[in-house]
Amino acid sequence: MRNREAIEKGEDAGLAPWAQRAARSRGRVHPDPPHPYRTAFQRDRDRVTHSRAFRRLQYKTQVLPYHEGDHFRNRLTHTLEGAQVARTVARALGANEDLTEAIALSHDLGHPPFGHAGEKVLHELMAEHGGFEHNRQSLRTVDHLELRTPQYRGLNLTHETRAGILKHGTSHPRYGHPVPLPQLGRSPSVEAQIANQCDAIAYHTHDIDDGLRAGLLVWEELFDLALLHRALGAAGSEFRGADPDSRPRLAIALIDVMATDLASASWERLVASGVGSADDVLASEPLVGFSPEVEAQRREVAAFLHERFYRHHLVVRMAAKAERILRDLWRAYRSDPRQLPPQALKAAEGEPDARAIADYVAGMTDRFAMDEHRKLFDPHSHV
Secondary structure (H helix, E strand, C coil), rough: CCCCCHHHHHHHHHHCCCCCHHHHHHCEECCCCCCCCHHHHHHHHHHHHHHHHHHHHHHHHCCCEEEEECCCHHHHHHHHHHHHHHHHHHHHCCHHHHHHHHHHCCCCCCCCCHHHHHHHHHHHCHHHCCCCHHHHHHHHHHHHHHHHHEEEEEECEEHHHHHHHHCCCCCCCCCCCCCCCCCCCCCCHHHHHHHHHHHHHHHHHHHHHHHHHCCCCHHHHHHHHHHHHHHHHHHCCCCCCCCHHHHHHHHHHHHHHHHHHHHHHHHHHHHHHHCHHHHHHHCCCCCCCCHHHHHHHHHHHHHHHHHHHCHHHHHHHHHHHHHHHHHHHHHHHCHHHHHHCCHHHEEEEEECCHHHHHHHHHHHCCHHHHHHHHHHCCCCCCC
């Protein structure tokens, strides 16, 4: 049986010089004895996937709410799709797949309900208390809000995973954090950079796919996007109008062309930079990214989605409804924090009530937030 030491030796021999090595991790806030056959980064990944916050992603909106259809992406499926792409790119670049996956799986754990509308309204409501930012909240979730052992709070992840989650998140002193924040370099690790870029690959692709499925985007609007023509050309396909077979083929082709370009362009950049260690990466400029041509085409897709999908009147109406629900919940809890469950107040003991409320609201699923709103504001609802 391959034990942990054998896996770590395999990392030393098989990974590129710029990759993080589990055996050289800077450790955890609370020392844990090593596992006999799992590396430190593998344990991080497993702790994340077994967490409550990870399971709750299933009922958190990506763009379209879960109740609009069974096949639209939610925050969990988005996370899994992004992690799969990230592992593929990490393998191609000789980076640490386990660390890349751990970061990709945990980067959205602190995301509130109702997608970016939820983050926007929480940031506004928390303006006088350090604001709200999902990367920082994801770190707060794994460091403090999750409970897995009576010995300490949080999942007690490694420094490398924690730094990858935070990336460049706000360091505002009023954004409470119960343990020291991970020290960040000039750039994130290669693994964190991969997870970040593959997150974009995943959401660009599935937002187009979901928009088409929902009828909020139409094929003719896509014809001028260079990246889509590039993707289908590489796949030997052409647009076929409203043919339902074209939509999944388009998603596959988009992921393939972007991931391939990301791996190729990043490899060239990493080799040309001369970085000889993971520490060199932290001291350098970001090195993982698309070629200039594909990056320009990706930005064109992002602008298109912002204008035609995220600003679609039906998406705007859904977001406005979500904002009203969260504002109402916030006002109710702020007027009397005793309406919060005792464990929510205890988790933020010693911090302002506003942070306890933000933690509680951010942890809600869409479904729970709507149920809680009904309990608080519908006089005929059970509390």
